[in-house]
Amino acid sequence: xxxxxxxxxxxxxxxxxxxxxxxxxxxxxxxxxxxxxxxxxxxxxxxxxxxxxxxxxxxxxxxxxxxxxxxxxxxxxxxxxxxxxxxxxxxxxxxxxxxxxxxxxxxxxxxxxxxxxxxxxxxxxxxxxxxxxxxxxxxxxxxxxxxxxxxxxxxxxxxxxxxxxxxxxxxxxxxxxxxxxxxxxxxxxxxxxxxxxxxxxxxxxxxxxxxxxxxxxxxxxxxxxxxxxxxxxxxxxxxxxxxxxxxxxxxxxxxxxxxxxxxxxxxxxxxxxxxxxxxxxxxxxxxxxxxxxxxxxxxxxxxxxxxxxxxxxxxxxxxxxxxxxxxxxxxxxxxxxxxxx
Numbered sequence: 001x002x003x004x005x006x007x008x009x010x011x012x013x014x015x016x017x018x019x020x021x022x023x024x025x026x027x028x029x030x031x032x033x034x035x036x037x038x039x040x041x042x043x044x045x046x047x048x049x050x051x052x053x054x055x056x057x058x059x060x061x062x063x064x065x066x067x068x069x070x071x072x073x074x075x076x077x078x079x080x081x082x083x084x085x086x087x088x089x090x091x092x093x094x095x096x097x098x099x100x101x102x103x104x105x106x107x108x109x110x111x112x113x114x115x116x117x118x119x120x121x122x123x124x125x126x127x128x129x130x131x132x133x134x135x136x137x138x139x140x141x142x143x144x145x146x147x148x149x150x151x152x153x154x155x156x157x158x159x160x161x162x163x164x165x166x167x168x169x170x171x172x173x174x175x176x177x178x179x180x181x182x183x184x185x186x187x188x189x190x191x192x193x194x195x196x197x198x199x200x201x202x203x204x205x206x207x208x209x210x211x212x213x214x215x216x217x218x219x220x221x222x223x224x225x226x227x228x229x230x231x232x233x234x235x236x237x238x239x240x241x242x243x244x245x246x247x248x249x250x251x252x253x254x255x256x257x258x259x260x261x262x263x264x265x266x267x268x269x270x271x272x273x274x275x276x277x278x279x280x281x282x283x284x285x286x287x288x289x290x291x292x293x294x295x296x297x298x299x300x301x302x303x304x305x306x307x308x309x310x311x312x313x314x315x316x317x318x319x320x321x322x323x324x325x326x327x328x329x330x331x332x333x334x335x336x337x338x339x340x341x
Contacts, residue, residue, distance in 0.1 A: 043063075043064055043065055043066040044061060044064055044065045044066070044094045044095060044192065044195060044196045044199075045065075045066055045068075045092060045093050045094045045095070046061060046065045046066065046067045046068070046093065046094065046095045046096075046097060047067075047068050047069075047070065047089060047090055047093040047095070047096045047097070048067055048068070048069045048070070048097045048098070049069075049070050049071065049077075049096075049097065049098035049099060049102070049103055049106045050069065050070065050071035050077040050080075050098075050099075050102065050103065050312060050313065051069070051071065051073075051077075051311065051312060051313045051314055051323075052099070052121075052175035052181075052311060052312070052323070053069075053097045053098060053099060053121060054067055054069045055322060055323045056097065056121075056184065056185055056188045056210075057095075057097055057188070059185075059206060059209075059210045060185065060188055060189050060192055060203055060206045060207050060210060061192060061203070061206070062202060062203075062206050064196060064199045064202060064203070065192070068089060068093075070082065070086055070103075070106060071103070071312075071313060073313055073314055073315050074288070074313060074315045075288075075313065076288050076312070076313075077102060077103055077312045077313065078102065078103065078312075080103050080105055080106065081105055082105050082106065082109055086109075087109050087113075090109055090110060090113040090115065091113055091115070093113075093115055094117060094195055094196070095115075095117040095118075095119065095191060095192065095195050096110055096113070096115050096117070096118045096119065097119045097121065097188060097191075098110060098118075098119070098120060098121065099120065099121040099122055099172055099174075099175075100120045100122050100172075101122060101170070101172045102172050117191060117194070117195045119187065119188060119191045121174065121175075121184045121187070121188070122170075122172060122174070123187075124183060124184045124186070124187030124188070125174055125180045125183040125184055125187075126180075127170035127171065127172065127174065128170065128171060128241075128242070128245075129169045129170055129171060130171045130238070130241025130242070130244075130245065130251070171241045171242065173239040173240070173241065173242060173310065174242055175311060175323075176239060176240055176242055176243045176310065176311065176327075177242035177243055177245075177246045178214045178215070178217045178218040178221065178246075178327070179214075179218050179246060180242055181214055182210075182211045182214040182215065182218075185207055185210050185211055185214065186207060186211060188207070189203050189204060189206070189207030213324060217324060217327055217328070218246075220328070220331060221243075221246070221247055221331055222247060224331050224334075224335050224340060225247045225248075225249065225331070225334060225335065225338065225340060227340065227341040228335075228338035228339050228340045228341065229279060229338060229339030229341070230278050230279045230280060230281075230338055230339060231248060231249050231250050231278075231338065232249070232250040232251075232252060232274065232278035232279075232280055233249060233250070233251060233252070233280065233282070233284060233308070233334065233337055233338065234252045234253075234254065234271060234274070234275065234280055234282070234283045234284065234297070234303075235251065235252070235253055235254065235283075235284040235285070235286075235294075235308050236253070236254045236255055236283075236284065236285045236286065236291070236293055236294045237253065237255060237286055237310055238251060238253025238255070239286075239310035239312075240308065240310070249334075249338075250278070252271060252274050252280075254267070254268075254271065254283075254293050254294065254297060255293065262293075263293060268293075268296070268297060268300070271297055271301075272297070272300060272301050275297075275301050275303060276301070279339075280303065280337075281303060281304060281337055281339070282298075282303060282304045282305065282306050282333075282336075282337035283295075283297050283298040283301075283303050283304070283305050283306075284305070284306055284307065284308035284333070284337070285305060285306075285307060285308075286307065286308065286309055286310050287307060287309055287315060287317045287318060288310075288312060288313055288315070291305065304337075306333050306336070306337060307319065307329075307333060308330055308333055308334070309326050309329065309330055311323060311326055311327070314326070
């Protein structure tokens with residue numbers, strides 16, 4: 001079981017005390033309305049927690065915002081540890097955009113920052129629970145240990161110290177469903193209009209343009225995945241529950257919601273049976289986490305491997321330069337693996 005390394009509360013509290021300033025009147029300040037002062041050079045200062053929030057902020061804000069991202073390219077967002085400077089930057093923000101449950105260290109820092117215009121993307125759409133096929137409470141057990149717990153009635157639960165959802169058991173990966181991501185985009189646009197009313201018309205237009213693009217992406221997925229040989233795909237990181245539900249697919253995760261947890265031998269054997277029964281051709285892995293388990297399963301079953309990107313960050317290994325391009329690459333990979341007709 002992988003235990004997340006979080007900032008000690010005492011250290012975090014000290015950083016907050018040193019770095020944060022009160023923004024109780026931020027929404028009405030010159031900076032928030034596009035004035036001449038502030039680190040954004042007259043722009044709305046936005047802090048985004050990780051890439052899916054950064055993309056929304058940049059596309060909706062356009063030239064009126066200066067966006068700082070807490071999670072740099074190549075960093076696995078779930079494991080992010082904040083530096084005191086980053087914690088301090090939260091207090092200087094006009095708007096904080098994050099997704100509660102993905103990054104515990106970020107959640108704690110934001111709770112103490114008390115910035116007026118704080119937008120939790122999880123509140124802008126409905127979060128759901130998705131089965132991954134993995135009993136995550138006992139993901140790393142031996143077959144004997146797994147069997148000992150089999151009759152105890154354990155529901156799927158998150159790792160200790162890793163809530164991974166703003167509701168108990170909820171899947172936070174809403175951005176991988178273009179429809180839900182569009183709902184979040186509308187909420188972010190409304191928040192920007194409130195924080196910077198002088199440019200509300202531009203935010204409204206940019207939001208509408210982005211929503212239209214996401215609707216087009218949804219159409220591409222619906223059409224591309226309508227007729228396939230199999231509806232089941234196997235992935236190391238069970239991040240694609242919303243996408244699978246949206247397009248009538250079945251996700252089988254090796255490691256569950258936590259991309260770094262170790263699957264049990266029992267789970268690996270079960271996936272071999274699933275692959276044979278459902279005519280699975282490909283085991284997917286991602287760019288920001290190890291591909292070891294995917295290659296092990298593929299080697300044991302004679303399957304291919306490919307990338308299905310959960311879009312938690314863009315790097316030089318990403319198959320595309322932004323959210324839309326990478327999602328289209330994901331669609332291409334799914335069509336090939338599922339035998340789209």
